[in-house]
Amino acid sequence: MPRRFWGVRRLLKMPLTEAGDQYSVWVGLIYIFNLIVGTGALTLPAAFARAGWGLSTISLLFLAFMSFLNATYVIETMACANAVFKWKRLQSIKRESIQEHESDEEQSTSQNNHGDLEEPLVCGDTIPSRYYSLDRRVELGEMANLFFNKMGRTMFYCSLCIYLYGDLSIYSAAVAKSIMDVVCTQIPANMSTPSMDELPCFNVTSSDPTAYTRLDTYRVALLTFVAAMGPFVFFNVQKTKYLQLFTSSMRWLAFTIMISMAIHLLIGRGPQGHPPAFDVTGMPTLFGACVYSFMCHHSLPGLITPIRGKSHLGLHLSLNYALIAVFYLLLAFTGAFAFSKLNDLYTLNFIPSNNENIFLEIVEYFLALFPVFTLSTSFPIIAITLRNNLQSLFLDTTRLESYNFVLRKILFPIITVVPPVLLTYFLEDISILIEFTGSYAGTGIQYFIPTFLVVSARRHCTNLLGLGVINKYKSPFSHVAWAVFVLLWSAMCIVLVSVHFFEKKS
Template sequence: MPTRSAQEEYPTWIGFVFVFNLIVGTGALTLPSAFSHAGWLLGTVLIVVLAFASYVTVTFVIETMACANAIQNWKRLQFIKRDRVIEHDEDSNVEMMTEPLLLDGNGAIDDQLTDAGIEQTPLNIMYSRNQYYSLSSKIELGEMANLFFGGVGRFLFYFCLAVYLYGDLSIYSAAVAKSLRDVICAHNHSMNATDSDDVTTRCWEDSILSRFDIYRLCLVLFTGILGPFVFFNVQKTKYLQLVTVLFRWLAFSVMISIAIHRLFAQQSDPPIVPKRADINGIPYLIGTCIYSFMCHHSLPSLLTPIANKQKVKSLISMDYFLICAFYLSLALTGIFAFSDIKDLYTLNFVPNSDQDSGFLKAIEYFLALFPVFTLSTSFPIIAITLRSNLQTLFLDTNQLDSYNFFLRRVFFPLLAILPSITVCFFTESVISLVGFTGCYAGTGIQYLIPIFLVFRARQTCESMIGRGIVNDFRSPFKGNLWLFLVFGWTVTCLVLVTIDLIK
């Protein structure tokens, strides 16, 4: 089995940081607004419950990754051992073994080799020590779907992933365009303004353009600059990622600090008293939280390079505990510090024309432009990922060069970006986009796919490898009862959101 070079591996704490940074992204910026709709008490309970549900399904994905590696290792060993039996029979001029070598999980294949007179090699011994299950090879979620699902299951997986990525692009586009618009129109911005007010409110005092017109112009500008990248193959560099991480944590730290300062210096009359609970806000918070705890589709890329795989379970547990605490800190400080929280939290920190301090004004501009800095670097990657998945869904990727140039290089790149931009052209409500994406496509990626993947993976490994070899990466939520509980929770979330949409 090929081993990963030391240059490609990183220590456990780096994996911890990568998972943390992946989860705490755009969803965190929309969480305070959704939290305020549900109320601080109900919102706190829901965030904890949704964090736990997401953690459970993350363990399902990790178990499935180990199962996929085990099947890959089993097939590789079968091939190697079968070749060695054939070579031994040819050298000994004896009748070749015609029966396939079968492994029942209790060393039956090694008995066959011994009976055939073949000496046990280190490779044989390695696998007889229960090392089939590992996270050594990076097997993406799509590859696992191809391995464990049939034709219908594979189609539904890629379809669900495509919808989720469409939602991602819509959220990124709207967030960047709104942030740019609010900086440009900062001198005519009211903290109590709604999205509908932006249609009639002028960007400048003597301008014929409304704030919504400027939003559309910013959207077109953003698409014109970053959209062409979808026609090529580009990747984020390590340094760009590090810069993005620094920007992100600086911005979040500043937002929490400003909110805490407002809490201690609050002199509003009457004081801000947020509501405790409002069941009408549950659908918003469900969709936002599902989106905010998403990392499932990127786990293979993040966990495979970790050098010490035995600490993966504790790493994920600590990540989710700290992320849950971080989200509660961000949301609770925001809901008590601001009487009205915008759907994109950074919009509560738009530049103030009355601000005399140059330093504080620079902080305000930094926070207002924060989504532009961070989301713009991810937009081309998401778009290219979507383009690739659309091609996988509709074309035979093994014969991609057989299709005409327009279909390969023009149609699918346009199909990847135009629907999202069209949606954003008519709405700037980021919270609605996050809620819809999180609740429908997000439940598929975060709940349903892990449930069915781990169920099929357990069945396949048991029949192929047997029960004698233990999966050290198996989820602590082992019984089928957990699968039914998560499935029931998924149905509940979908029903609540659908009822809210059709009201």
């Protein structure tokens, strides 16, 4: 075999992740499970009750399937990106080999070799099948740069930035509301709930117009939270393994307690909530909550790449989604029937009361402050991700250091944090924030972008490698009809949500 092909085989066999950084497929699925089952799940019980238990069950299962479908698109596109990088590296090795032997070869032979470099590879050897792999981590932004034109890249970064802005807004509002409900006096169950700017914080029976209101407390908590977490956006903070383990353990402890307490209430006093079977007016909120709750696509590459043994990744991922759907149904069903009135953030139904049982009171305080613990660790990470994507959208990242210090280090961190703070300062309704973020930006990240990426990647790799090279990570939903179905479904959902918005305004 010619020497120049030794490097080819070595390149195609060589894993691009270090053994020490890898983990088993089950550990990877646990990470994906923890990524999906986050704070978005806390909005499901209220949305579930509004849309009705029958419609909500059907919708949640269907949206879980749609999320899984597009997750397979992300995996396939990632394998295509790996193939493109390997092909480019192969061409570089060939060119170096040709240059080394150019002085000893005839000019005609050299020209033939140069012509072969740009020809697509054909199916006739076992080497091409090794092009498609998941060895190298390729983020969504890199995929967009590879397979989208300038317009597509701009749309991608705009969708991602809007989604991250929505994330920061939801995080800020959730933390501020949780602190407000813990600090302020509990509202009696038999009392009609006026707006936050009318209800005093410490004495709900007071009618003094100068009293400190719940809205005042909410805004003070919001500004305090942003003042504490916002400065991290000026630096580079990475999520550590121990931080992930801590937040995951807190999350699972909280979810287990909430489900257990809801089941205990159902057994002890019977169903207090009576949601209808079907209520289409609650569908937009449910759609936004479900899309937001199944969001993982923007972070899949970083979790999938270190997994060892990816041969049955699609099957394992489908089982993961099925388990998450069952978990969501259990959380939503128990909450919808255990409480007569559900808050937009489910943990607010466990506000501490004057309980004689000290252990139960500690548990209630833990649940009420649960969003504060988890979101405070996630807020800086999301903010830094948004800052980096804003820089990628407006600046040339290959020469980032050449830009003005104020522009790089001051301006972009400020425009990252200030808009979410202004929005949540005047709009504290989490359901509206989730409805908008999940329905519009979430639809773009979860549906539109993976679908357009996989269609563009298939065409690009076919032109580059030839028709005979098979992608073993190809989505089982590879027929073009599935892509058309996803796009039509997404467009229909956006139209319905938009109509709902206009009806609420009128």
